[in-house]
Amino acid sequence: MSAAAMSLRNGWRGLAFIAIPVTAIAIFLFYPAALSIIGTLVRPKDGGGYTFSLQSYVFFFTDSYSLTNLGRTLWTTVVTLILLIAVNLPIALYMRFTKGPLASVIQALALFPMFVPGIIICYALIRYMGPNGWLQSLLNLVGFHHYASPHLTPWGPVIGLIWDGMPLTLLILISGLSNISDASIEAARDVGAGRLRILVSIITPEITHSLLIVSALNFLGIFGQALMPFMLGPTNPEMMGPFMLRTFSSVRDPLQASTQATITFLICSLAGIAYVRSISRRPKEDRT
Amino acid sequence: MSTLELENVSKQFGAVSALEPLALRIADGELVCLLGPSGSGKSTLLRIIGGFEMPTGGKVLIDGADVARTPPEKRPTAMVFQSHALWGHMTVEGNVGFGLKLRGLKKPGIAAKVDAALSLVGLTDYGKRHPAQLSGGQRQRVAIARCLVLEPKILLMDEPFASLDQHLRDRLREEVRQIQKKLGITTVFVTHGQDEALSIADRIVVMSMGRIEQVGTPAEIYTHPETPFVAGFIGDMNMMKTTIESGAAMIGGVRLDAPVADGEALVAVRPEDVTLIPTPNGEGARVRRIVNYGAVLKIEAEAADGAVWRVQTLKDVPVTEGAFYRPTVSRHIVFRDDRVVHRVDPV
Numbered sequence: 001m002s003a004a005a006m007s008l009r010n011g012w013r014g015l016a017f018i019a020i021p022v023t024a025i026a027i028f029l030f031y032p033a034a035l036s037i038i039g040t041l042v043r044p045k046d047g048g049g050y051t052f053s054l055q056s057y058v059f060f061f062t063d064s065y066s067l068t069n070l071g072r073t074l075w076t077t078v079v080t081l082i083l084l085i086a087v088n089l090p091i092a093l094y095m096r097f098t099k100g101p102l103a104s105v106i107q108a109l110a111l112f113p114m115f116v117p118g119i120i121i122c123y124a125l126i127r128y129m130g131p132n133g134w135l136q137s138l139l140n141l142v143g144f145h146h147y148a149s150p151h152l153t154p155w156g157p158v159i160g161l162i163w164d165g166m167p168l169t170l171l172i173l174i175s176g177l178s179n180i181s182d183a184s185i186e187a188a189r190d191v192g193a194g195r196l197r198i199l200v201s202i203i204t205p206e207i208t209h210s211l212l213i214v215s216a217l218n219f220l221g222i223f224g225q226a227l228m229p230f231m232l233g234p235t236n237p238e239m240m241g242p243f244m245l246r247t248f249s250s251v252r253d254p255l256q257a258s259t260q261a262t263i264t265f266l267i268c269s270l271a272g273i274a275y276v277r278s279i280s281r282r283p284k285e286d287r288t
Numbered sequence: 289m290s291t292l293e294l295e296n297v298s299k300q301f302g303a304v305s306a307l308e309p310l311a312l313r314i315a316d317g318e319l320v321c322l323l324g325p326s327g328s329g330k331s332t333l334l335r336i337i338g339g340f341e342m343p344t345g346g347k348v349l350i351d352g353a354d355v356a357r358t359p360p361e362k363r364p365t366a367m368v369f370q371s372h373a374l375w376g377h378m379t380v381e382g383n384v385g386f387g388l389k390l391r392g393l394k395k396p397g398i399a400a401k402v403d404a405a406l407s408l409v410g411l412t413d414y415g416k417r418h419p420a421q422l423s424g425g426q427r428q429r430v431a432i433a434r435c436l437v438l439e440p441k442i443l444l445m446d447e448p449f450a451s452l453d454q455h456l457r458d459r460l461r462e463e464v465r466q467i468q469k470k471l472g473i474t475t476v477f478v479t480h481g482q483d484e485a486l487s488i489a490d491r492i493v494v495m496s497m498g499r500i501e502q503v504g505t506p507a508e509i510y511t512h513p514e515t516p517f518v519a520g521f522i523g524d525m526n527m528m529k530t531t532i533e534s535g536a537a538m539i540g541g542v543r544l545d546a547p548v549a550d551g552e553a554l555v556a557v558r559p560e561d562v563t564l565i566p567t568p569n570g571e572g573a574r575v576r577r578i579v580n581y582g583a584v585l586k587i588e589a590e591a592a593d594g595a596v597w598r599v600q601t602l603k604d605v606p607v608t609e610g611a612f613y614r615p616t617v618s619r620h621i622v623f624r625d626d627r628v629v630h631r632v633d634p635v
Contacts, residue, residue, distance in 0.1 A: 181371060181373060183369040183370075183371045183372075183373035184373045184374070184375060186340055186360070186367070186369070186373065187367070187369060187373035187374075187375075187431075187434070188375070188386070189339075189340075189359070189360045189361045190338065190360050190361070190365070190366055190367050190435075191361075191366070191386055191387030191390065191434065191438060192361045192362075192387050192390040192391060192438075193361060193386075193390055194361060197390065201386070202375055205375075205377040205378075206375070206376065206377060208377075
């Protein structure tokens, strides 16, 4: 068999290999998503036939309640992202540059949420930080009686989402940090850099790629969240996840729910584009 | 320019002793190689000098000031790492100028010094490139420039050419030697390559098991090893156990002077100090293998008592495989209890 024929055969084999998952994605994801998006733009006319209409989008962007919900979703996403990185970066740095049993214990604790279902996390947090929960009882014991529970406030979902997002964030940051050699840190110390300067000038630029991935993946996960905001957050304003759910099942307005979903999808796709660009811009070895 | 003195420097890692207490003085402008096998403690010693490891005991004196407890960023030393350790997000100029920036120099001053350092290592036109766009040799030059630009009192080099191919290693070694001589900078160079140490060093410190075995010039180390370890580690050596009787040792059909007390001993003979003289009637040692290294031949000749002589001759010397020769030895060393007890040098 000629090389060209073999190459062609291998190409067909490759396509056959991915055919089933690609078909499944097309049928169960892209097709209904496309139908839904098109359904928000192409509406049936009274006298029969269809017409192009942006009416549902005009409603969304002129309805103060919808806009407040979008604003709350953005606020929760950005605040959670910042806190996730702020909490996990020191842990990742500690685990990267410290060896020993304590680092292993911290790693196990930090990765523990990965093995706990979200609904369990929600109920555990309600029992812990909710009104008359364990935290309040503990604080009462030590004489602090002014505890204000974050449950059902905007901080409720933030706390739950940080808990939920910790393992993935930590794993990606540790992976990024493991690419920084001990020698490059020592070289920085050797030329006179202190700890803060090394963090700012050497470590942070070297893990920009990981920070981008962490930000993009968490943005996607947080922005579209329904469970945590539903269980732990306020109902007015509310995040886009529960807002969509309520519009669809309680208000029974599938058009407006689809419009909210399309807007959520478009905003999330910005993070998706940033993620894909970050992946495709890995440093290339261009040795001359 | 500066001197470096180590006084009773030792290092323990838990129960393991990485360095026995040792002392060493390196003169101003000297290039000293720390040479030894893996685990000998040479890199630990270099890292102690650079401040990356704290010694368990002892003093590290640079120009008389003890810096044993001073962190690396405050020491007047600069280290070239085996893995280059360049910062991939910075350009070559950024890498070289980073230390100057930390010292608060203004941009024009940094640019001038960076240009001078890059010119010194032959990378004048590479300032705007990133490390990923450079070859292995070029990266190591940048690492050297990054150190030199800070004008350190002591330059430390941790197997800097280990990751490069032989040809490039030879070339860079020569270049580093020229730069070091030109600047007169006191340098400590760690290597496990004896050729590298012999060709570049003013003095060699041979280390084994966390101890200094011998300190000397390359010629002294090569011709007058003071311990069996040094004799066996540096260059090729015939190391033969023997019994001394009446002031002489008989090895592989050769009688070697050894005017010491009778008893067990170890005799060391360099292959180039053995000459093979053709003999008739199957007397002497039979040549069983000849390997041509271009300029020299390396020969193995087996004597009647089973002893095998490794011999090195110039390529023009006629030697035939299977033929018999009488070995004669022009230089040998006799060791007993890990010390030299007798040495014979050519007249």
